[in-house]
Amino acid sequence: MRAWVEKERFDGDIVDCLTVILPTRGCSWDSCYMCSYSSDSPRDATQEKILAELFRAVERKSGQIIKIFTSGSFFDSREIEKETRQKIFKKIQEKGFRKIIVESRPEFITEETVKEISLLDVEVEVGIGLETSNDVYRAELINKGFTFQDFVEASKMLREVARVKAYLLLKPPLLTEKESIEDILKSLNDVKRFADIVSLNLMTIHSKTPVESLYLRGLYRPPWLWSAVEILKKSDTEIICDPVAGGKKRGPHNCFRCDRDVVREIREFSLTQKKNVFERECECIERWRLSLNAEQLTGSFIFS
Numbered sequence: 001m002r003a004w005v006e007k008e009r010f011d012g013d014i015v016d017c018l019t020v021i022l023p024t025r026g027c028s029w030d031s032c033y034m035c036s037y038s039s040d041s042p043r044d045a046t047q048e049k050i051l052a053e054l055f056r057a058v059e060r061k062s063g064q065i066i067k068i069f070t071s072g073s074f075f076d077s078r079e080i081e082k083e084t085r086q087k088i089f090k091k092i093q094e095k096g097f098r099k100i101i102v103e104s105r106p107e108f109i110t111e112e113t114v115k116e117i118s119l120l121d122v123e124v125e126v127g128i129g130l131e132t133s134n135d136v137y138r139a140e141l142i143n144k145g146f147t148f149q150d151f152v153e154a155s156k157m158l159r160e161v162a163r164v165k166a167y168l169l170l171k172p173p174l175l176t177e178k179e180s181i182e183d184i185l186k187s188l189n190d191v192k193r194f195a196d197i198v199s200l201n202l203m204t205i206h207s208k209t210p211v212e213s214l215y216l217r218g219l220y221r222p223p224w225l226w227s228a229v230e231i232l233k234k235s236d237t238e239i240i241c242d243p244v245a246g247g248k249k250r251g252p253h254n255c256f257r258c259d260r261d262v263v264r265e266i267r268e269f270s271l272t273q274k275k276n277v278f279e280r281e282c283e284c285i286e287r288w289r290l291s292l293n294a295e296q297l298t299g300s301f302i303f304s
């Protein structure tokens with residue numbers, strides 16, 4: 001069973017959040033250049049197995065919030081049928097959770113989805129992987145398959161009944177470190193009106209992806225943790241960041257000496273939103289400064 005309890009912000013407090021990964025067939029789009037979730041998804045996913053997994057998790061663990069990931073879209077009925085979703089909602093309400101967090105691509109947000117959510121007694125937050133507000137970067141460097149306008153329309157519908165979380169992706173391939181920071185700062189400004197909260201995702205190298213091919217040829221370096229710190233310090237909207245594989249070679253990293261501390265500070269910031277948590281210094285910050293303008297090709301070799 002893939003379920004665990006972690007801390008999450010809720011109405012200004014820090015509370016327990018049960019995170020569950022449901023074994024669905026995976027994302028129907030399955031074409032983003034950095035993602036291998038679908039190939040990790042079980043081939044034998046059935047609605048019964050999905051429900052059994054959810055029920056097992058909520059019987060064993062609890063929290064005020066439940067976060068449900070599917071490695072795809074919660075509202076995609078090819079992954080989770082409507083009837084299954086309703087059983088999940090019923091169970092969650094019975095168990096007394098106060099908030100449910102799910103993820104979805106914008107094409108699955110319809111009038112019917114809004115109606116489904118409106119019938120619930122718990123607060124709902126829907127995360128959408130916008131990645132960037134730049135349509136060219138999203139299409140050409142990420143292959144996301146939807147536009148900023150698609151996100152805006154889904155967000156407008158959702159916000160009648162739910163909170164919207166926009167995921168932004170730091171450092172799509174082919175951008176310099178500096179360009180990727182600027183892209184996020186601009187995106188933060190652009191999504192402000194359409195999202196209640198932003199989650200900053202730092203690129204990690206998944207196996208068997210186009211981004212991995214670049215990485216293996218020395219043409220891509222995952223973002224520096226210093227870049228994330230810079231963005232979090234400059235942001236004036238609520239923003240969270242959980243550096244997955246932080247401090248590992250295939251994940252966002254600095255010099256490997258300061259990484260553990262910087263990851264801890266980023267997580268602490270995500271819970272508290274206090275900018276004074278960033279205290280760690282390290283000599284590698286000079287190498288990060290030098291690498292800001294390096295092209296991917298030379299930057300990957302010299303500044304890793």
Ligand code: SF4
Binds near residue numbers: 032037
């Ligand atoms: S939409 Fe999400 S789950 Fe689907 S391929 Fe893209 S990143 Fe992966």
Ligand SMILES: [Zn+2]
Binds near residue numbers: 254255256258
């Ligand atoms: Zn360092």
